[in-house]
Amino acid sequence: xxxxxxxxxxxxxxxxxxxxxxxxxxxxxxxxxxxxxxxxxxxxxxxxxxxxxxxxxxxxxxxxxxxxxxxxxxxxxxxxxxxxxxxxxx
Numbered sequence: 001x002x003x004x005x006x007x008x009x010x011x012x013x014x015x016x017x018x019x020x021x022x023x024x025x026x027x028x029x030x031x032x033x034x035x036x037x038x039x040x041x042x043x044x045x046x047x048x049x050x051x052x053x054x055x056x057x058x059x060x061x062x063x064x065x066x067x068x069x070x071x072x073x074x075x076x077x078x079x080x081x082x083x084x085x086x087x088x089x090x
Contacts, residue, residue, distance in 0.1 A: 004030060008067055016070065023064045027057055 011022050027046070034040070034051035045052040046060035058074055065072040 006064065012068060019068050019070065023061055023068075027061060031057065
């Protein structure tokens with residue numbers, strides 16, 4: 001049932017685990033990781049440009065989970081031994 005467009009009403013018919021997997025697979029299949037993506041820290045980059053970075057993917061997943069009634073939280077942190085901060089994951 002993975003389609004190019006996200007069909008929220010069809011996804012709502014699935015059990016919880018399948019809904020979560022659908023969101024994950026949809027993001028993985030139809031959005032590319034691209035550090036040069038415009039607006040890559042927002043869901044706009046995912047839904048309009050179909051490419052983003054960790055934060056954009058996480059925010060898009062959180063948005064889709066909210067539409068499905070699934071509680072989620074964004075987690076920001078710093079990788080051990082890394083200067084980079086602000087990576088988000090759901």
